[in-house]
Amino acid sequence: xxxxxxxxxxxxxxxxxxxxxxxxxxxxxxxxxxxxxxxxxxxxxxxxxxxxxxxxxxxxxxxxxxxxxxxxxxxxxxxxxxxxxxxxxxxxxxxxxxxxxxxxxxxxxxxxxxxxxxxxxxxxxxxxxxxxxxxxxxxxxxxxxxxxxxxxxxxxxxxxxxxx
Amino acid sequence: xxxxxxxxxxxxxxxxxxxxxxxxxxxxxxxxxxxxxxxxxxxxxxxxxxxxxxxxxxxxxxxxxxxxxxxxxxxxxxxxxxxxxxxxxxxxxxxxxxxxxxxxxxxxxxxxxxxxxxxxxxxxxxxxxxxxx
Numbered sequence: 001x002x003x004x005x006x007x008x009x010x011x012x013x014x015x016x017x018x019x020x021x022x023x024x025x026x027x028x029x030x031x032x033x034x035x036x037x038x039x040x041x042x043x044x045x046x047x048x049x050x051x052x053x054x055x056x057x058x059x060x061x062x063x064x065x066x067x068x069x070x071x072x073x074x075x076x077x078x079x080x081x082x083x084x085x086x087x088x089x090x091x092x093x094x095x096x097x098x099x100x101x102x103x104x105x106x107x108x109x110x111x112x113x114x115x116x117x118x119x120x121x122x123x124x125x126x127x128x129x130x131x132x133x134x135x136x137x138x139x140x141x142x143x144x145x146x147x148x149x150x151x152x153x154x155x156x157x158x159x160x161x162x163x164x
Numbered sequence: 165x166x167x168x169x170x171x172x173x174x175x176x177x178x179x180x181x182x183x184x185x186x187x188x189x190x191x192x193x194x195x196x197x198x199x200x201x202x203x204x205x206x207x208x209x210x211x212x213x214x215x216x217x218x219x220x221x222x223x224x225x226x227x228x229x230x231x232x233x234x235x236x237x238x239x240x241x242x243x244x245x246x247x248x249x250x251x252x253x254x255x256x257x258x259x260x261x262x263x264x265x266x267x268x269x270x271x272x273x274x275x276x277x278x279x280x281x282x283x284x285x286x287x288x289x290x291x292x293x294x295x296x297x
Contacts, residue, residue, distance in 0.1 A: 036212050068216035069223075072208035076172050080204050 028097040032136025034064035039162060040071035043131065043141050046161030047154040048075060051145065058145035058154055059086035065137055067091035067121070075145070082144035088121075089128030089151075090142025095121055097137055100128030101152065127151030129159055169267045171200055175296060176207035179265075179275060183292030184209060187279070194279025194288060195222040198265075199230040201273050203255075211279070218278040225262030225285070226276025231255060233271040236262035237286060261285030265293050 040062035051058040052075075059082040062071040067090070074083055092100040096119075103124035106113040116124055126149070128142040141158045143151040176198045183196045188211075195210040195218040205227075210219050225236045232239070239258035243250050250258060260282035265273045275292050277285040 037209060038212075041209075064216070066216055068210075069208050069219045070210045072205060073173060073176070074204070074206050080202070083205050 029130075029132060029135060029137050031065040031097075032133060032138045034066075035062065035070055035131055035133075035139035037070060039131075040139065043158040043162055044071055044073055047141065047143055047158030048073065050154045050157035051075060051143075054150065054153075056146040056150055056154070058143050058151070059083045060154075060158070061086040061090040061142040062131075062139055063087070063090045063094045063142070064139045065094050067094045067140075070139060078145045085123070085125070085144035086127075086142045088123040088142065089125060089144060090140045091121055091128075092123045093128035093130045093140035093142065094137070097130060099126070099130065100124065100142070101126035101148075104148070127155055129155045131159060131162065133162070168270050169272050171198070171206060171265065171273050173206065178295045179292040180207055180209050182295030183275065183277065183288045184211065186288045186291035187211065187277075190280075190284070192280045192284060192288070194277050194285065195219045196288070196292065197222040197226040197276045198292075199223075199226045199274045199276075201230055201271050203227045203231045206273065214279050221257070221259070221278035222261075222276040224257035224276065225259060225278060226274045227262075228255065228257045228274070229262035229264045229276060230271070230274030233264050235264065235286070236260055236276070237282075240282075261289060263289045263293060265296070267296070 044060045047060050057075045057078040059074045059078050089100045104126050107124050130137045131139045141155050143155045180196050187194045193211045193213045195214045198207040228236050237260035240260050243258050262276040264271045275289040277288045
């Protein structure tokens with residue numbers, strides 16, 4: 001399998017995990033045309049369904065690659081603080097072409113990575129995932145409202161719905 | 165204790181869908197943003213082809229209408245009337261296209277639209293609010 005086709009395979013399975021420190025060796029995926037409103041709504045609906053199923057209240061943001069909002073909804077009873085956090089997570093995933101969890105995990109490794117706190121617009125909290133279509137990043141999904149793991153679970157459910 | 169009506173996500177979906185339908189009917193491409201009475205974003209939908217600026221401006225108009233409890237056109241008119249000092253009001257986007265959502269005489273939020281001419285933006289916002297019944 002060539003490098004290019006393996007890259008496509010990675011994209012197809014939605015595991016577009018590029019740690020910052022390997023970014024130099026492995027080119028991140030290119031940006032594509034901005035996600036359509038219809039697709040954004042579909043991802044958000046699936047994420048919201050996953051939240052409802054579990055009794056969680058979430059704010060759900062979908063941005064285009066630039067980090068600008070395409071779709072947003074706040075479920076009833078969601079804490080106000082989650083509005084901007086959902087947006088921040090989506091922006092992070094879109095603008096840095098990687099899940100926001102990458103920053104969180106690197107920070108947890110210790111002092112070598114505290115510089116990440118100085119990266120403008122990088123919210124080092126899991127729950128933001130790039131949306132990849134045909135090997136291109138067309139936007140990102142950011143979720144906030146419950147624990148980080150639960151936010152991520154809903155975000156993943158949103159992405160999974162786009163593959164169907 | 166007083167109680168007051170508040171917007172649910174279902175209400176927002178109704179408003180947004182009706183606003184989007186009004187835009188589509190006229191072949192307009194816009195962004196529609198809905199806020200609660202505290203200026204918190206509840207719902208946003210940016211139609212395909214609407215610019216990032218539309219997303220930001222729609223939010224500015226919607227938040228202004230929600231927080232000031234009046235149409236953003238009122239602010240625009242005041243400034244046109246010579247009150248340039250109003251440009252310094254914090255958090256006020258004085259451009260037509262944002263409307264407060266009034267229910268039982270109470271402002272429960274605001275809708276902001278951006279993408280076409282300002283009076284058309286307002287027409288879309290009004291169509292959205294009308295769907296609340």
